[in-house]
Amino acid sequence: MGSIHQIANLVLRHLPAETAHGFALRGLSAGLGPRERPDDLPILDQSCFGLRFANPVGVSAGFDKNAVAIAGMTKLGGGFIEVGGVTPLPQAGNPRPRLFRLTPDKAAINRMGFNNDGAEIVRERVSDHLAREPASLPLGINMAANAASPDPAQDFIDLITCFGPVADYLTIDVSCPNTENGQVFLEPTALENLLARLNAARDTSGSRPALVAKLAPDLEDTHLTELIEIITAAGVDAINLCNTTTKRPTSLKSRHAQERGGLSGTPLFEMSNAMLRKVYRNTGGRVPLIGVGGITSGADAYTKICAGANLVQLYTGLVFEGPSLIQRIKHDLAELLKRDGYANITEAVGCEHRA
Numbered sequence: 001m002g003s004i005h006q007i008a009n010l011v012l013r014h015l016p017a018e019t020a021h022g023f024a025l026r027g028l029s030a031g032l033g034p035r036e037r038p039d040d041l042p043i044l045d046q047s048c049f050g051l052r053f054a055n056p057v058g059v060s061a062g063f064d065k066n067a068v069a070i071a072g073m074t075k076l077g078g079g080f081i082e083v084g085g086v087t088p089l090p091q092a093g094n095p096r097p098r099l100f101r102l103t104p105d106k107a108a109i110n111r112m113g114f115n116n117d118g119a120e121i122v123r124e125r126v127s128d129h130l131a132r133e134p135a136s137l138p139l140g141i142n143m144a145a146n147a148a149s150p151d152p153a154q155d156f157i158d159l160i161t162c163f164g165p166v167a168d169y170l171t172i173d174v175s176c177p178n179t180e181n182g183q184v185f186l187e188p189t190a191l192e193n194l195l196a197r198l199n200a201a202r203d204t205s206g207s208r209p210a211l212v213a214k215l216a217p218d219l220e221d222t223h224l225t226e227l228i229e230i231i232t233a234a235g236v237d238a239i240n241l242c243n244t245t246t247k248r249p250t251s252l253k254s255r256h257a258q259e260r261g262g263l264s265g266t267p268l269f270e271m272s273n274a275m276l277r278k279v280y281r282n283t284g285g286r287v288p289l290i291g292v293g294g295i296t297s298g299a300d301a302y303t304k305i306c307a308g309a310n311l312v313q314l315y316t317g318l319v320f321e322g323p324s325l326i327q328r329i330k331h332d333l334a335e336l337l338k339r340d341g342y343a344n345i346t347e348a349v350g351c352e353h354r355a
């Protein structure tokens, strides 16, 4: 017998992708998600860039862009929350349709274009949530520049000032393939200048949330190495690998495979793992990494941890597997760690590089 959540998932899968996502979010914010279960898996508990994570699994940026369902997302059982991408001013994003499910490929293509309610409203919602639940999970805000901004670096500074006091960490998304300003900071000098300005803004803001840089998987090796050097020299606290890809593997079967935008889900799994391995080797494991891309099981999450991730996030897997996936991943991950003789997850991070 299917649970109410499995049945709801089946129904949602027959709606256009963005409409279904809207319903799912409304359900979560109305408390219709799975019931919260206590985190009783100390093997998954770790401290990372100054924050404590009861487990390493988070829902990735783009799922709750407007912070309308933080409480519901908390109940999915993850160890942290990331809302956004948020831009300083509200933004409509690209025309619909702009989100496509590639069901035979367990994938999605999106060209949302940072549709969001803008920093002021999102910050109000985050503040309201924190007033109700002060001991909330570690909370990240994913930041992006407005598409039409004449000074995208200033947008990031404004966002740090706005969200610094309410966020545990701030993600600088410099890897979005879907807007005018989405990738301007993949240019090394531009990134270096941006990070210097952001560090200065954070130092004078009076709050000190951790900074996370999120990169795209489509970078050439030398380009990636150069960006990683800049990011580590600037003292960025962690690196998120990775955003969606503009590549289209020939294995894709869906009729939507050639839609414009960023591809996520299963076809991104190996690509993002390869990037994770490279960056772990480049940084010698000194910078915490958040592994994202194509996770649909505890075994997938374990692969990323062994490749070098301290934390993992997922989005597209939730669309296909449903909201109970996070609980399953945690349970299976704990079993895999025990099977391999680890007392705590931190011992397994990057273990394949030591084998």
Ligand SMILES: Cc1cc2nc3c(=O)[nH]c(=O)nc-3n(C[C@H](O)[C@H](O)[C@H](O)COP(=O)(O)O)c2cc1C
Pocket (backbone or CB within 6 Å): 060, 061, 062, 063, 065, 084, 085, 086, 099, 108, 110, 112, 114, 142, 173, 214, 242, 243, 244, 264, 265, 266, 268, 292, 293, 294, 295, 313, 314, 315, 316, 317
């Ligand atoms: C509809 C959609 C919207 C997204 N929006 C954002 C965003 O605003 N900011 C961001 O950094 N990543 C965004 N992402 C990328 C995800 O956070 C994640 O990096 C990517 O989907 C790979 O993970 P997955 O394969 O588990 O989905 C979005 C992804 C999707 C599918």
